[in-house]
Amino acid sequence: MEGGMISVDRWARGSQAYFLTHLHSDHTRGLSSTWSHGPLFCSRTTAKLFPLKFPDFKFALLRVVEIGSWHHLSLSSPSSGSPAPIHFMPIDAFHCPGAVMFLFKGIFGHVLYTGDFRWEATGERSMKARNMLLDALHGAKVDHLYLDNTYCNPLYCFPTREVAAQQVIEIIASHPDHDIIIGIDSLGKEDLLLQISRSLKIKIWVWPERLQTMHLLGYPDIFTTRTSLTRVRAVPRYSFSMNTLEALNAKRPTIGIMPSGLPWVVKPFEGKMKDSLTLSVASTNRTLAGNGTRVDRNMKSAEKVHDHIFTVPYSDHCCFHEIKDFVQLTKPYNVKGIVSMSFCYVNPAYYLSHLFSSNHSSQKTRLDPEILMEVEKVERKGKMKIRDIRGTGLKKRTNKANFMGVRIRRVAILRQISRGVKIVECDSPD
């Protein structure tokens, strides 16, 4: 496949077809209501949500594609003009509503672009996605894998979302007299909120635009914009801060819960933060999880990181073991990470190259993946940015260090939080 044929999560002019994995803002950078460079392929749910984000978009450009079906495109080679047909299949990425990965097949072999994804080993939906991918590959190995490498390091060891959701529920249940705020993005974590609502028999407050999203997604009538109806509020992540929590606590006892896989990255650098409070919530640090699967002894659990703030390792991205499982399953010849963050870049080859296929004789796989297709390298800013709110001159160090394959800015985020800094805007990798 040559450049100039298709683009995935990349919106510059010059391709014949465009593919959108999901609607998170780091994948739609460059897309706008006035964008009109070509046909845009996405899942049915993404198409349904599209008008909320891009109200004046030319919807005739949208091409809804069914998950689990092969689709055919008659493209042409930009260099020779000769026909270059491709087949592609969207597969459930299990990330946020509408999220898919795309498997492409053609004379170039198999190219898989995961977008953001989660690959849990249990659950009916996960099994379905796994079988779908295996059936689609039909014994073939992936020639080029563009991988969500957000947490591609053994440091990132967190439980399934089902287990993490239970931790959130236990925190809420153990604070019966507190108001609760939970930081979420404009899309994602719906299942967490549903589980909280069902388990505690309580409605969940969301902001008006989020309620529109919930209605479009067809969720039951458990979400409300009336604060008087519930003590649990899901708030935009950017408004979740220590300042907010302190202000709220001046009026009523309130705790904040941040569901994210992110905090664990700073553990090796947290220095003297021993008094940073592990909590009275269910620990997953045991041999067997509730569903009978083995759990890593180092698996992270909920933590209290501030008087009013808990973090819970509820993530819509793969933990390291899931990434490893995915690479083992797809046996790629070439792998490229699609995500880099301002404080951290994880090279998938560092830990996983022994799982890659090798000795591939085909000329096509000797090509640099960059020229196969135009894909977005998702640049995410430091998702947990820190700002000193006491004016004590906290200095953000920007020197980078190599640590076990991860390039990390030496910003000990949790330590800074403990000194009274604020978590500001998070376009989250959750």
Ligand SMILES: [Zn+2]
């Ligand atoms: Zn995403």
